[in-house]
Amino acid sequence: MQSKAIEMAVGLFVLAGILALGMLALRIGNLNTTEIQGGYTVYGRFVNVGGLNVKAPVTMAGVRIGRVTGIHVDPDDFNAVVAMRIEKEFDNIPRDTAASILTAGLLGAQYVGLEPGGSDEFLHDGDEFDLTQSAVVLEQLIGQLIFSQSEGGGQ
Amino acid sequence: MTGVQALGAWCIAAVAGLGRAGLFLYATLTSASLALRRFGLVVQQVYAVGVLTLLIIVVAGLFVGMVLGLQGYYTLVDFGAESQLGLVVALTLTRELGPVLSALLFAGRAGSALTAEIGLMKATEQLAAMEMMAVDPVARVVAPRFIAGIIALPLLAAMFTVIGVFGGHFVGVVQLGVDAGVYWSSMQEGVDVYDDILNGVIKSVVFGFAVTWIAVFEGYDATPTAEGVSRATTRTVVTASLAVLGLDYLLTALMFGEV
Numbered sequence: 001m002q003s004k005a006i007e008m009a010v011g012l013f014v015l016a017g018i019l020a021l022g023m024l025a026l027r028i029g030n031l032n033t034t035e036i037q038g039g040y041t042v043y044g045r046f047v048n049v050g051g052l053n054v055k056a057p058v059t060m061a062g063v064r065i066g067r068v069t070g071i072h073v074d075p076d077d078f079n080a081v082v083a084m085r086i087e088k089e090f091d092n093i094p095r096d097t098a099a100s101i102l103t104a105g106l107l108g109a110q111y112v113g114l115e116p117g118g119s120d121e122f123l124h125d126g127d128e129f130d131l132t133q134s135a136v137v138l139e140q141l142i143g144q145l146i147f148s149q150s151e152g153g154g155q
Numbered sequence: 156m157t158g159v160q161a162l163g164a165w166c167i168a169a170v171a172g173l174g175r176a177g178l179f180l181y182a183t184l185t186s187a188s189l190a191l192r193r194f195g196l197v198v199q200q201v202y203a204v205g206v207l208t209l210l211i212i213v214v215a216g217l218f219v220g221m222v223l224g225l226q227g228y229y230t231l232v233d234f235g236a237e238s239q240l241g242l243v244v245a246l247t248l249t250r251e252l253g254p255v256l257s258a259l260l261f262a263g264r265a266g267s268a269l270t271a272e273i274g275l276m277k278a279t280e281q282l283a284a285m286e287m288m289a290v291d292p293v294a295r296v297v298a299p300r301f302i303a304g305i306i307a308l309p310l311l312a313a314m315f316t317v318i319g320v321f322g323g324h325f326v327g328v329v330q331l332g333v334d335a336g337v338y339w340s341s342m343q344e345g346v347d348v349y350d351d352i353l354n355g356v357i358k359s360v361v362f363g364f365a366v367t368w369i370a371v372f373e374g375y376d377a378t379p380t381a382e383g384v385s386r387a388t389t390r391t392v393v394t395a396s397l398a399v400l401g402l403d404y405l406l407t408a409l410m411f412g413e414v
Contacts, residue, residue, distance in 0.1 A: 003195070006202045013206045017310025020317040021356070027339070028245050028320055029348040 038088040040125035041069065044099040044112065049080045050135025052101055052110045058084045060114040065090045068112060084112060086123075095121040100133035110135060176372045179293075183301050183371070186294035196299035197306075204265035204300070204367075205307030209314070211260055216315035219256060220322025223247055227323070228331050237331075241338035242345040244323035249346060249355045250411070253316035255403050258362035261308050262395035266370035269300055270391040273374025274384035282375075297371045304367025305360065312359035354410045358403065365402060366395040 049071060058066035066086035074081050086093065096117030103110050117131075190197060227243040273296060276282050282292040320342070327333045346352065370391045377387035 003199070007198055009206045010198050010201045013201065013209065014306075014310065017313055020310070020313035023317050024249065024313055024352045025348055028249070028317070028342055029346045029352045 039066065039085050040088065040091070041083055041085050042093075042123050042125075042127050042129065044082045044084065044129040044132050045074070046080045046082060046101060046132050046134045048134040048137065049082060050101055050103075050110055050137055052082065052112070052135065056109065056111045058086065058112045058114065060090070060093075060116065065114075082112065091122065093123045094119040095123060095127075096130060097123065098131035098133065099129040101135035103136070172376070175376060176368070179297075179372050179375060180368055182293045183298050183368075186291060186298045187302060189291075189294045190298035190302055193299075196295075197302050200300045200303030201307055204261075204269065204303050205311065208261060208264045208307070208311060211264055212257055212311045212315050213318055215256060215260055216253075216318035217322040219252055219315075220244060220248065220319030220324075221326045223252075223319065224323035224326030224331070228327055228333070237327075237333055238337045239341050239345075240323070240327045240333050241320075241340075241342035244327070245320055245342040245346050246351060248316045248319040248323075249351045251403070251407075253319065254312045254355050254358040254362055255399060257312040257315040258308060258359065258366055258399045259396055261304075261311060261363070262366045262370070262399065263392055265304065265307070266366050266391050266395050267388045269304070269367070269370040270374040270377070270388045271384060273297065273300075273371060274377035274379075274387050277375065277377060278379040278381070278384055280379075293375075297375060300371055301367050304370070305363045308363030308366065309356055309359040312362075313356070316355070350411075354406075357410075358406050361402060361406060362399050365398045369395045369398060 052068060052071060054068055054071060056068045057064040058068060066084050068082055069085045070083035072081055073079070082099075084099075093114065094117040096119040098115040098117065100113050100115070101110055102113045123129075223244045224240065227240050227247075228237055231237045231240055231243065273282075276292075276296065282296065285292045285295060324335070324338060328335045328338050373387040373391040373394070374384075377383045
């Protein structure tokens, strides 16, 4: 009788532990959102990616449709090439869609925003965006502002 | 001269102790399969080290989560970033506080009990009696406790983390008015299953191994007197706590160093 009670308590304990692990994986972590099953990869060429990171979201109209899977520098023209994995249900993105690197809020994390074009042709696996807009680097912006201000003051 | 002699004697004793601990670990691991075959013994020990430690883990996890919620909120609100509270609480708990604090509590609650129990068995010559009856005390007494410790601590650490997240939720969302959806979504956005949660679980498995090893060894190696057992119990808590903190730095540097 005594050992039955102990077995019961241990069973509940292990069950609670496994539930906690499952909760960690599913509710607190994001088991199902970082990996994109299927889908296809497109590339964007940027002069400057700013603080963009791998795993940053790729959004269209503010909704996440993919993730950044890789960032590297093209050794020929020194532009940054960003690989983006798009989920497979969004296979009708127009060929002339523009990709820009945006910031969530003033100091938030950076992400890639897609502006759909009007072309009848769609992007396929391995294609590259023709229209890209680089990240706005806040320090450069402030520098330009100060520069133009001081020029204005000199007149 | 006597100072130098004492230092030398201390060093020799420390190295010899380390050697005994290594040999003891080897004996425990080789008899672990025997203990696994008599799983009832392991279940009993999971009850002793796991279920009985649950209360302190739950209470500590709740309050640590609440404190994290409070401190995190007052720090983040200055930057207008209180929407990231869930992420701060969850990352702190999964990466560090969950595994480390539950290992420290485990060393204090379960480790000391293991040492005292085995030490007292040795002092009352129960272990010697077993050997007389051709029962290997390492396989019968030590190995089930060792396996139970390795099973129990990761589960306790996971519960600590989950309860801590709910403690943070209680303070942050219910009391201080962070939006509940934002609390959970910022957490899910930023916590990675492999980088954060799996590494936290690996940490707690390593801590479980280290703390239980130290606890059963100190008990088995204790001087078989009342004073010797009490000293061994103290040593377990001190050594295991220091080992957890040292290992934690090592594991953190290995796991998160090259992100």
